[in-house]
Amino acid sequence: MADRLRVVIVGAGFGGLSAAKELSRAPVDITLIDQQNHHLFQPLLYQVATAALTPAEIAVPIRQVLRKQDNVRVVMDRVEAVSTAEKTVRCESGQDIPYDALVLATGARHSYFGNDDWAEHAPGLKTLDDAFALREKILRAFEHAEIVAESDPAAARRLQSFVVIGAGPTGVEMAGAIAELAASLMRDFRHLDAANTRVILVEGGPRVLPSFAESLSARAQSDLESLGVEVRVNTMVSDISSDRVTTGNGVIEAGTVIWAAGVKASPAARWLGLRPGHVEVDETLRPEGLEDVYVIGDTARLEVDGAPLPGIAPVAKQMGQYVGRRLAAAAKGAAFTEHFRYRDAGALATIGRNRAVADIFGLKLTGFIGWLLWGAAHVYFLIGFKNRLFVVLHWLWSYVTWQRGVRLIMHDAPKLSKRV
Amino acid sequence: MADRLRVVIVGAGFGGLSAAKELSRAPVDITLIDQQNHHLFQPLLYQVATAALTPAEIAVPIRQVLRKQDNVRVVMDRVEAVSTAEKTVRCESGQDIPYDALVLATGARHSYFGNDDWAEHAPGLKTLDDAFALREKILRAFEHAEIVAESDPAAARRLQSFVVIGAGPTGVEMAGAIAELAASLMRDFRHLDAANTRVILVEGGPRVLPSFAESLSARAQSDLESLGVEVRVNTMVSDISSDRVTTGNGVIEAGTVIWAAGVKASPAARWLGLRPGHVEVDETLRPEGLEDVYVIGDTARLEVDGAPLPGIAPVAKQMGQYVGRRLAAAAKGAAFTEHFRYRDAGALATIGRNRAVADIFGLKLTGFIGWLLWGAAHVYFLIGFKNRLFVVLHWLWSYVTWQRGVRLIMHDAPKLSKRV
Structure with missing residues (x-):
């Protein structure tokens, strides 16, 4: 040994x-x-944050994955x-x-590019804990907006406004998912005005999905806009506080800000x-x-x-x-002279129901076909039969019912402010 | 109006x-x-705490339940x-x-019967937050035990010991579920000694499930014992600290203590x-x-x-x-002179796989039949088609694979002590 x-x-x-x-x-x-004790399928983490999937569906205990591999010891x-x-x-x-x-x-x-104080107001998405916190923040915003809808419409508008900073795949998928979540919630919140919901995607560069071909960026932007997302490119963020984002093109009032920029x-x-x-x-x-x-x-x-x-x-x-x-x-004492070479199979991003852009082996796909491919690829790369089954079932259920399945606020709420 | x-x-x-x-x-x-924003199916909460079900499977947003009822306003x-x-x-x-x-x-x-300082060491189970915290504590105990299994066997034994206080339905179901969870984890933790795992059910009264018929109490106790649970009746708890429970019949060293007594x-x-x-x-x-x-x-x-x-x-x-x-x-201005009368349909408790006791309309059922009845009754009373479907699938999957599906430790761990 x-x-x-x-x-x-x-x-x-x-x-x-x-x-x-x-x-x-x-x-x-x-x-x-x-x-952590689990391997996390990060590409679907935004779906946990937007109440579409449960944490257990995109995570699997490391020990379970490696159960049959005798030469590995797992240490948490x-x-x-x-x-x-x-x-x-x-x-x-x-x-x-x-x-x-x-x-x-x-x-x-x-990375907040040196502005670490932004982290508090604009959390990002890397762990299940992050996704959980964001889900609760989004759902709680609607609950609070419902309470103040009549007494303080300006506060309700602010609570119903969401800013996503950074328009790479994570930011695009997040913005689209929040817009869809907000639309599905409108049926359940009777005092909210759907017109008050704003989802704003802010990007410093000239287009969304900068790593994709320009035609796909354009399609992604028009898909986002058809979901009601306001896309603001060439817009640099200069400050973030608890209820507003200051950009080179003006101030956006928003109760929830999400960081997907770096x-x-x-x-x-x-x-x-x-x-x-x-x-x-x-x-x-x-x-x-x-x-x-x-x-x-x-x-x-x-x-x-x-x-x-x-x-x-x-x-x-x-x-x-x-x-x-x-x-x-x-x-084994064998020679190994090979260098690492990355085989680029392409990239995919979904914007929402029936909407995705894909650039696979040079083939550019959009709309329903791109979306099916996106779904199939993500299910394929998920680890574990059970996770695959449950994710597909959850997606099917949401597709048919137009509902989000995991709308739970689980942790004790911070005390409600008397003036939300 | x-x-x-x-x-x-x-x-x-x-x-x-x-x-x-x-x-x-x-x-x-x-x-x-x-x-909270959700209605919780508390009878299955212990299954969330023992990694068998996900929170979303036993909870449903209140707004969603009442979506079609026009005369109700939901306020969180x-x-x-x-x-x-x-x-x-x-x-x-x-x-x-x-x-x-x-x-x-x-x-x-x-209620800790006046000993509110016990709450910290012996949490109970009422909310999803409680279940989550308990799930993390149980899973983390095994992870820590794995680390110290060789260097500090006494600590490992303590970490692998669980005390459940109170042998009503919640305590019985919890003790059985922990015993089954521990058994299933043994395949994944290579340094742990299964013989070190102890689950001890402590009850002040003379028998488990005191509200059931005596014959069913006896059967539940033997079912628990066949799962390896040590049942200690007529045992009063006099103190609880972070790693031990003091009873009238001696001290039990245990890293995890669960309150199901009052x-x-x-x-x-x-x-x-x-x-x-x-x-x-x-x-x-x-x-x-x-x-x-x-x-x-x-x-x-x-x-x-x-x-x-x-x-x-x-x-x-x-x-x-x-x-x-x-x-x-x-x-409606109608007369109403009826008084409240409770129609008692009976009671059910499961001990584990293929094991339950039921006393329904005077009929006493145990074993596999009791267990099927228990499962059917719980699924029937769950709210929501999706929850029923997913719970049944989860149970089927666990039944076939002998695995627990939701073994996630999600929250940032408290810093590991250098001497666990």
């Missing part, structure tokens, strides 16, 4: 999990550390430090875990004693000078043809598979 | 909701106030006071809601200026001297043949229906 390669993987997202799975038959001892713990000299990982529980090869796949958090890497760079931010890696996915450390997924920055690879699931997954194959070869 | 009877119902549990529904065709204006707010002189209800948001008839159906909270009424008595606790009502479900106030469900205390009616869903439901019929008659 002592001479089996000890692989420590930090993070059980798309990158870390695919590295572990790729090593399933290799003569290695893997320790997979994550601060937080990494506090890495010693590249002693080749150990220090965890919050006090344990030091030794490694021969270390894979850091710790993802990213939101991410920064997790603390992996700090653990390695490198400059904060994404960890620059070469085509073997290692930072310069660190022979036994791999950094993958959103945590890494790899330039290809002058531009960094995007922080999306397929990149993380392929990086994890690459590192897995590389370490499997090392464990 | 001004002369329509104004009915204010506080609480959308079984009692309040059935009162509102009974009034669906009556010429009244109903305001239904609840601090907290009641702070009642003025029986001015006939108004004061809410946290500042609004005063006038009533001609007031129905208080605000349920119950846990409830006290909600603040309704205080609102009415009455003695704290359950509100005594007569057979018209009104407290003495208050002509226009009805108190129903767990909030009320109605003695029948010398014993108070139990705090269970059927009682609350029938009380709500009675008050609804009574107010419908009043609204």
Whole structure:
């Protein structure tokens, strides 16, 4: 046993999990550390935030995923430090875990571009906890608006206004989903004026979905507008407070603001004693000078043809598979000279019911066909038969009934202000 | 409009909701106030706490339930006071809601018999928030035990020990469910010793399920014991701390303690200026001297043949229906001389897979048949087609796979102690 390669993987997202799975038959001892007990299918997280899916439908216990893989030990713990000299990982529980090869796949958090005080008013969406908090905030806004609809119409309008900052796939999907949620809620709130609901998507650049072809951006924008979303491109945000967003083109009053504009890497760079931010890696996915450390997924920055690879699931997954194959070869003493190459299959984003844009293998799809493809792709990549079944059923149910299924406010409410 | 009877119902549990529904065709204006946005099917709450069902499967938005009922206005707010002189209800948001008839159906909270400091260490189960917190505590206990299994076996044993206090239906179902959850987790935790898992059910009285026939109590106890639950009857608890329960028969070391031993009424008595606790009502479900106030469900205390009616869903439901019929008659100016009579259909409790005891219309059922009946009854009383479908699917899936589907720890963990 002592001479089996000890692989420590930090993070059980798309990158870390695919590295572990790729090593399933290799003569290695893997320790997979994550601060959560579940792998999260982040691409559908916005559907939890907008009451369309339940948390359990897009998350699966890490132990359950790897139940049949004998060479992996799962540890729910937080990494506090890495010693590249002693080749150990220090965890919050006090344990030091030794490694021969270390894979850091710790993802990213939101970046407010230096305005960290915005975080309080404009939360982002990375964890189930984030999605939960956002769902409660959105649903509570409608409940409060219903109470003050007659006594304070201005407050009701503000409570019914939602600003999404950043028009990448997350921002576009979020804005569309909120517009649909708001429309479906109107049947249940008898004092609210549907005309008061505003969903505003703010983007600093010239178009939504900047990573897509221009024709798809245009289609996504018109799809959003047909759902009632106000799209404001070329609009920079200069300030965010609890009830307004200040932009270069004026002030927007809104009770709920959602951040989808930027991410920064997790603390992996700090653990390695490198400059904060994404960890620059070469085509073997290692930072310069660190022979036994791999950094993958959103945590890494790899330039290809002058531009960094995007922080999306397929990149993380392929990086994890690459590192897995590389370490499997090392464990067997086999040569491995291959460099990492990203195979870009395209991109998808949905705007709402029957609406999506897709750019797959050069094929551009929109509308109902794009939407079916989007749904099929997401169900396919979900882990677990049960999750697939339940997500499809939930979607079918919502499609047929036009209802959102998970409209629960579960946590004790903050005390209602006397003047909402 | 001004002369329509104004009915204010506080609480959308079984009692309040059935009162509102009974009034669906009556010429009244109903305001239904609840601090939550959802009606909760409490009899299955323990399944959320033990990772078998998701919260959305046993809860449904109140607005959605009453969508088609035009004479009801739903308000999510907290009641702070009642003025029986001015006939108004004061809410946290500042609004005063006038009533001609007031129905208080605000349920119950846990009672620690004067030891309120036990609440921190021995949480009970009344809301989705409670169930969530308990689920996280149970799952986290296994994760921590896995980390310390080798370095500190005594701590692991403590973390794998669960005490349930109170052997009524809630306590029995909870103890059985934890035993089954623990057994199913053993496949996924490789360092844990299954023999370390202990589930101890503590009851002050002489038998479990004291409200059932003695033969069913005996069967429930043997069913529990076959699942590995240690049943300790005639055992009074004298102290509870974070890692131990002190009883008249010795100390039990356990990392998780759950309270299922007693409830006290909600603040309704205080609102009415009455003695704290359950509100005594007569057979018209009104407290003495208050002509226009009805108190129903767990909030009320109605003695029948010398014993108070139990705090269970059927009682609350029938009380709500009675008050609804009574107010419908009043609204039409019709005479109504009927008194409330509880029709006792019996009681059910499940111990686990294929195990339940039922006493229905005098028929005593146990084992697989009892369990099928238990499942059918619970699905039947769930509100909403979607919830019924998803609960049945979830149960089928768990039955076939022997897995628990909702093993998520979602909230940011408290910092792990260096010495767990």
